Amino acid sequence: MMTEIMLSDTANVHNFNYVALRYFNVAGADPEGRSGQSTPQATHLIKVASQTALGQRADLSIFGSDYATRDGTCIRDYIHVTDLVRAHSKALAYLRKRGKSQVINCGYGKGYSVLEVIAAVKKVSGVDFSVHMADRRPGDPPELVAGVDRIRQLFEWEPQYNDIDLIASHALSWEKSS
Numbered sequence: 612m613m614t615e616i617m618l619s620d621t622a623n624v625h626n627f628n629y630v631a632l633r634y635f636n637v638a639g640a641d642p643e644g645r646s647g648q649s650t651p652q653a654t655h656l657i658k659v660a661s662q663t664a665l666g667q668r669a670d671l672s673i674f675g676s677d678y679a680t681r682d683g684t685c686i687r688d689y690i691h692v693t694d695l696v697r698a699h700s701k702a703l704a705y706l707r708k709r710g711k712s713q714v715i716n717c718g719y720g721k722g723y724s725v726l727e728v729i730a731a732v733k734k735v736s737g738v739d740f741s742v743h744m745a746d747r748r749p750g751d752p753p754e755l756v757a758g759v760d761r762i763r764q765l766f767e768w769e770p771q772y773n774d775i776d777l778i779a780s781h782a783l784s785w786e787k788s789s
């Protein structure tokens with residue numbers, strides 16, 4: 612938020628427009644296998660689940676099962692990295708047409724629970740890997756889902772990879788190849 616405030620102040624002083632994209636949970640990998648998440652000790656659920664399915668981790672921890680959500684686990688909005696790339700392209704095109712400054716959420720407006728994500732990775736990998744419950748992590752909100760009206764209206768942006776199984780499949784393929 613502080614960066615958005617500073618960007619707004621600077622844009623007003625120096626007379627330029629900008630688009631600030633607020634990423635939700637970026638996931639998946641390039642469908643052609645050219646790039647993917649390469650953080651060595653990542654804590655991102657889909658990467659950890661993929662690594663666990665491939666035997667690179669012994670098990671996966673679920674941090675909290677008593678949230679006020681449909682299955683008791685946290686819900687997050689996952690956006691495929693390729694759809695995020697398209698959002699950047701749309702933002703640039705918008706600015707080239709002299710669009711006004713904007714702050715825009717990048718997500719799908721739909722969340723998946725931790726258990727749903729794990730089920731997707733198990734399904735696409737064909738591996739029933741070990742999962743155990745752990746205590747909640749301090750500060751984890753029950754649900755974080757993007758409001759997506761602005762990105763869809765201003766940019767006429769429609770996601771192409773809004774499917775948790777496809778996102779998990781691309782992430783798993785990346786993990787296998789890296």
